Amino acid sequence: MARDWNLTPIGSVESCFEEKFGVPRQSLMTSAARGVIRLEREFSHPDAFLHLSGFSHLWVVYVFHKAQNPNHPKKWSNTIIPPRLEAPPRVGVFASRSPHRPNPIGLSVVRLDRICWNEAGQAELRVSGLDILDGSPVLDVKPYVAYADSVPEARSGWVEGEIPRYAVRFLEEPLQKARELNLQELIEETLAWDPRPRSQRERHPAGDPASEGKRFAFRLKQADIHFEIRQDSSSGVVFFVVAVLPDGL
Numbered sequence: 001m002a003r004d005w006n007l008t009p010i011g012s013v014e015s016c017f018e019e020k021f022g023v024p025r026q027s028l029m030t031s032a033a034r035g036v037i038r039l040e041r042e043f044s045h046p047d048a049f050l051h052l053s054g055f056s057h058l059w060v061v062y063v064f065h066k067a068q069n070p071n072h073p074k075k076w077s078n079t080i081i082p083p084r085l086e087a088p089p090r091v092g093v094f095a096s097r098s099p100h101r102p103n104p105i106g107l108s109v110v111r112l113d114r115i116c117w118n119e120a121g122q123a124e125l126r127v128s129g130l131d132i133l134d135g136s137p138v139l140d141v142k143p144y145v146a147y148a149d150s151v152p153e154a155r156s157g158w159v160e161g162e163i164p165r166y167a168v169r170f171l172e173e174p175l176q177k178a179r180e181l182n183l184q185e186l187i188e189e190t191l192a193w194d195p196r197p198r199s200q201r202e203r204h205p206a207g208d209p210a211s212e213g214k215r216f217a218f219r220l221k222q223a224d225i226h227f228e229i230r231q232d233s234s235s236g237v238v239f240f241v242v243a244v245l246p247d248g249l
Contacts, residue, residue, distance in 0.1 A: 007139055009040075009138055009139060010039050010040060010141075011038050011039035011043065011123075011137075011138045012038060012136060012137055012138055013036070013038075013062065013132045013133070013134065013136045014035050014037075014134060015035040015130050015135075015136070016033055016034065016035060016130070016220055016221045017033070017132070017134060017219075017220070018133070018221075018222070019133070020066070020133065021195065021196075021197060021218045022225075023133065024130075024195070025083055025131070025163075025193070026097075026131055027108040027109050027130065027131040027132075029193060030130075030131075030190055031111070031128055031129055031189065032185040032189045033128065033130040033131070033190070034113070035127055035128075036125065036127070037060065037124070037138055037141065038118075038122055038123075039123040039138070040122065041121050041122055043123070044117065044123035046117075052115060052143065055112060055144060056112060056144070057110065057143075058110055058127065058142065058143060059144055060106075060109075060110055060138060060140075061105065061140040061141070062108070062132060062136045062137060062138045063105060063137040063139065064099035064100075064101075064104035064133075065133070065135065065137055066133060067100055067101075067104045075100070075104075076093060076101055077093065077100065078092065079091060079093060080092075080093055080096050080100060081198065082158065082198075083198050084158075084163075085198065085202065085205075086161065087158050088158055095157065095158070106132065106136070108130070108131055109144055109149075110128065110130055110132075111127060111128045113126045114126040164194070164206075166192055166206060166237050166238065166239050167236070167238045168192055168238070168240075169241070170184075170240070170241040171241065171243075173243075174226075174241045174242060174244040177244040177246070178244050181221070181244065183220060183225075186221075191227060191239045191241070192239075204229065206237045212230060212231055213228055213229070213230070214229050215227070216229075222246060223244055223245060223247070224243075225241065226244075226245070227239050227240060227241045227242060228240045228242055
């Protein structure tokens with residue numbers, strides 16, 4: 001059996017997510033998460049995309065390029081800590097979609113919004129519903145085929161059950177800044193799913209009165225988003241955006 005394969009990336013992802021905190025846990029959870037899959041010129045001949053526009057969604061095969069620590073002798077583990085609080089304490093790496101894998105390969109379904117070519121002759125696939133970090137190398141794209149790829153009766157193991165969603169509100173100044181930067185919809189959709197890492201969600205549960213006023217931050221499109229947990233008598237838990245700080249401020 002062959003032990004090594006040499007794979008050449010065909011392009012890379014330009015994403016609104018520059019760091020892992022804030023990235024949706026799955027693709028298509030955040031429709032406002034838009035980006036570009038930009039292919040290298042050698043893979044950008046128009047014939048390679050013949051009839052692709054007839055598909056609404058794509059599979060993207062890519063590399064978790066920031067998942068591995070080069071200073072760590074073993075770059076993956078047999079088990080991982082899942083992000084869901086109600087999940088088992090640890091699950092097998094092959095029972096997860098963790099980026100820390102023997103081969104750090106990701107697989108996501110995204111919506112194909114448009115196909116175009118830039119001035120350099122590179123094909124650009126404009127997509128939405130991203131859960132991929134900026135700069136991720138792309139190994140392949142394939143059309144999503146509903147009759148074959150959708151399995152309505154499939155079981156989802158330890159990830160069965162709904163993920164809670166929360167109300168999102170803004171102070172006036174960060175709301176205006178979010179609108180100026182065209183980030184309001186993306187901030188609202190991202191915060192509604194509570195993007196905090198599991199460690200923060202365990203220490204400061206959204207529904208715990210002791211979490212009132214706790215402040216957190218994450219990054220979107222070269223801006224830092226600061227928010228607080230607040231309680232509202234009608235809406236319950238609210239994530240309140242208190243600052244939107246673009247680079248340079």
